[in-house]
Amino acid sequence: MDAAQDASEPAGGDAVAAAAGPPTNGGIHPVLWRDGVVVMIDQRRLPLEEVDVVCETWEQVADAICTMVVRGAPAIGVAAGMGMALAARAALRAGAGAPAHFRAAVQAASKGLFETRPTAYNLPWALKEMEAIWSRDDLSPAEVVAEMERRAVQIYEEDLASCWAIGEYGAALIEGEQPVILTHCNAGALATAGYGTALGVIRSVHARNPRLHVLADETRPLLQGARLTAWELSREGISFELITDNMAGYFMSRGLITHVVVGADRITANGDVANKIGTYTVSVLAREHKVPFYVAAPFSTVDRSLPDGSAIPIEERAAIEVTGYGDRCWAPSGARVRNPAFDVTPARNVTAIVTERGVALPPYEDSLRKLEAK
Amino acid sequence: MDAAQDASEPAGGDAVAAAAGPPTNGGIHPVLWRDGVVVMIDQRRLPLEEVDVVCETWEQVADAICTMVVRGAPAIGVAAGMGMALAARAALRAGAGAPAHFRAAVQAASKGLFETRPTAYNLPWALKEMEAIWSRDDLSPAEVVAEMERRAVQIYEEDLASCWAIGEYGAALIEGEQPVILTHCNAGALATAGYGTALGVIRSVHARNPRLHVLADETRPLLQGARLTAWELSREGISFELITDNMAGYFMSRGLITHVVVGADRITANGDVANKIGTYTVSVLAREHKVPFYVAAPFSTVDRSLPDGSAIPIEERAAIEVTGYGDRCWAPSGARVRNPAFDVTPARNVTAIVTERGVALPPYEDSLRKLEAK
Numbered sequence: 060m061d062a063a064q065d066a067s068e069p070a071g072g073d074a075v076a077a078a079a080g081p082p083t084n085g086g087i088h089p090v091l092w093r094d095g096v097v098v099m100i101d102q103r104r105l106p107l108e109e110v111d112v113v114c115e116t117w118e119q120v121a122d123a124i125c126t127m128v129v130r131g132a133p134a135i136g137v138a139a140g141m142g143m144a145l146a147a148r149a150a151l152r153a154g155a156g157a158p159a160h161f162r163a164a165v166q167a168a169s170k171g172l173f174e175t176r177p178t179a180y181n182l183p184w185a186l187k188e189m190e191a192i193w194s195r196d197d198l199s200p201a202e203v204v205a206e207m208e209r210r211a212v213q214i215y216e217e218d219l220a221s222c223w224a225i226g227e228y229g230a231a232l233i234e235g236e237q238p239v240i241l242t243h244c245n246a247g248a249l250a251t252a253g254y255g256t257a258l259g260v261i262r263s264v265h266a267r268n269p270r271l272h273v274l275a276d277e278t279r280p281l282l283q284g285a286r287l288t289a290w291e292l293s294r295e296g297i298s299f300e301l302i303t304d305n306m307a308g309y310f311m312s313r314g315l316i317t318h319v320v321v322g323a324d325r326i327t328a329n330g331d332v333a334n335k336i337g338t339y340t341v342s343v344l345a346r347e348h349k350v351p352f353y354v355a356a357p358f359s360t361v362d363r364s365l366p367d368g369s370a371i372p373i374e375e376r377a378a379i380e381v382t383g384y385g386d387r388c389w390a391p392s393g394a395r396v397r398n399p400a401f402d403v404t405p406a407r408n409v410t411a412i413v414t415e416r417g418v419a420l421p422p423y424e425d426s427l428r429k430l431e432a433k
Numbered sequence: 434m435d436a437a438q439d440a441s442e443p444a445g446g447d448a449v450a451a452a453a454g455p456p457t458n459g460g461i462h463p464v465l466w467r468d469g470v471v472v473m474i475d476q477r478r479l480p481l482e483e484v485d486v487v488c489e490t491w492e493q494v495a496d497a498i499c500t501m502v503v504r505g506a507p508a509i510g511v512a513a514g515m516g517m518a519l520a521a522r523a524a525l526r527a528g529a530g531a532p533a534h535f536r537a538a539v540q541a542a543s544k545g546l547f548e549t550r551p552t553a554y555n556l557p558w559a560l561k562e563m564e565a566i567w568s569r570d571d572l573s574p575a576e577v578v579a580e581m582e583r584r585a586v587q588i589y590e591e592d593l594a595s596c597w598a599i600g601e602y603g604a605a606l607i608e609g610e611q612p613v614i615l616t617h618c619n620a621g622a623l624a625t626a627g628y629g630t631a632l633g634v635i636r637s638v639h640a641r642n643p644r645l646h647v648l649a650d651e652t653r654p655l656l657q658g659a660r661l662t663a664w665e666l667s668r669e670g671i672s673f674e675l676i677t678d679n680m681a682g683y684f685m686s687r688g689l690i691t692h693v694v695v696g697a698d699r700i701t702a703n704g705d706v707a708n709k710i711g712t713y714t715v716s717v718l719a720r721e722h723k724v725p726f727y728v729a730a731p732f733s734t735v736d737r738s739l740p741d742g743s744a745i746p747i748e749e750r751a752a753i754e755v756t757g758y759g760d761r762c763w764a765p766s767g768a769r770v771r772n773p774a775f776d777v778t779p780a781r782n783v784t785a786i787v788t789e790r791g792v793a794l795p796p797y798e799d800s801l802r803k804l805e806a807k
Contacts, residue, residue, distance in 0.1 A: 106765040274771070277755070277764075279653060279677035285756070285764045293765045300769045301755055303653035305678040305711025309776040312713060337679025339686060343721050344714060381651070381675055382659070387761060390651075390659045391480040391667045395674045397648075402683040 131250020136181030246322025330423025505624020510555030620696025704797025
């Protein structure tokens, strides 16, 4: 198949153009801008408790990203944009409008937000979008504040629209009367502005074919699959079963998985994909069993400055996540641990990358470049 | 390589013949026959608590197997043998020596123990060993009891010796100055009479090369790796790191794992291997990365009555194991679950099968048959 042609005229394009907007996403909003504060549902406490965290400063947003109140690459990007809008507001108040002080304060916030988490590309992408505003000499601090708030909300709205388009493009790829989709981690409404990337595809498939069944990897150590994906699918009434991460191979070997759909934290120029730890293993299993492996992500996840995945920074998180869960520890005291939070799936294991601009097929160097130019 | 030759003259044979007996195993005894009762360490509570469970009846032994007080295929076999010895004692007391009643009671116990767990072949193997005694017409009930007790203790002792021989044969296969062995689940002292199969190999490698490093998969849902393997390795002072099951691919892709060694619950005539869920996935990863994949098991695990792994019964366990751990539930209420406890690794993914009779190489149909005849 011609990747360029596919990218410019993707399957399902008519459906995307014709529909009026995203269908229900169960009312899940992981990050909201509300009257000058940022409201997040605390994803660490889901599904047992539904509690909001309200951030009034960029430092609180940074802390929420670090501690994974909010997680998922697109949602982190949205949160960072809103965090910058808070920073600009605070700088305006504090600096009484002196442009040099104002910009220094905003720049410090950008640096602080950048350092929260290293892997998701949507974070530096959103910060760059904001920098394009606060670095302008022709705007007064008050104008910068207004423009940054406008852009932060726009990033949120664009992400919602992107996810919905991703869902429609992706759904057109899921053939079969009774598809069984495996997904890993949570690339859902909670990981984005609201509709989801991988779960956006699943939502859109389900809207067309209610016989869809989903297998959700629990996704140790933080159990985003068991807690968040299972919660979203339950709310949507989408048929699913929860499995531990080491079961996917068993079900594939028995022919019980027809497609894999996952999200992405960063996609490099050649189509390598950083995503939640364990994604690489799923991709190896999918190739072994000839199961199509789709990556669903907004174009803001694509980092064409990196030629391939070898240079993607992989966050290593605290040992306590692996020795137990929450306040419960089940490993012997003193046990040493490794805890890489992401891995890199090589482009050769990826059947297609589904973006809001269309579906990229191998070779991704070409197809992603063409989508970028759209 | 000639499999038959390798099987009859395995590498490391001299070391096995020369040594006097097993080195220390940290004093771990999962199943002990003590003055007519069976004493087990409660593996569900390790490593946080070291508590013994004392079984005075075969029904208590059956319950301990069902509820995984004792687990691991060889240890289940040892426990079943001792359970049968308890059953014979009780039948002798109850029946006052009437042979027909005695044998009916013993047969009922055999059926009850058989039905505890379906996958591990050492269980029916041990029950058959005991049946060869209680089905003899030439022995009085009192003689059967004495003979069954003797055989139960002998099965225990044979398993210890087998594990130690497996360790020595296996250690000879682990080349390199600084090997890093990945293991899955617990095929350790706790899973056997005391030295371990996969961990027997690791113990024997460590005795020769203290630079050995181990990566231990945590092994959801029951965390035998995080709890039991980590506990054994800590006690032995063997360098290790604990990882979640979905991380092995990451470390293999970076060249950081040099060998895989796992145990087995059942091995069929062609060399297919049933083992803890997730083993199959590790085998696919190992083949993808050209990492040798060794299975370590006593010959009592080999079921030559089954031509291949497709007929191995796979136990599916309770949903509550997957929705959380212990009394903690983290999935949304009502979430449906799949929970197969084992999977089947095809012979093509297995580099060698290490038994106490020597090392079997592909084609396993031939090499296992030759080892059986030894």
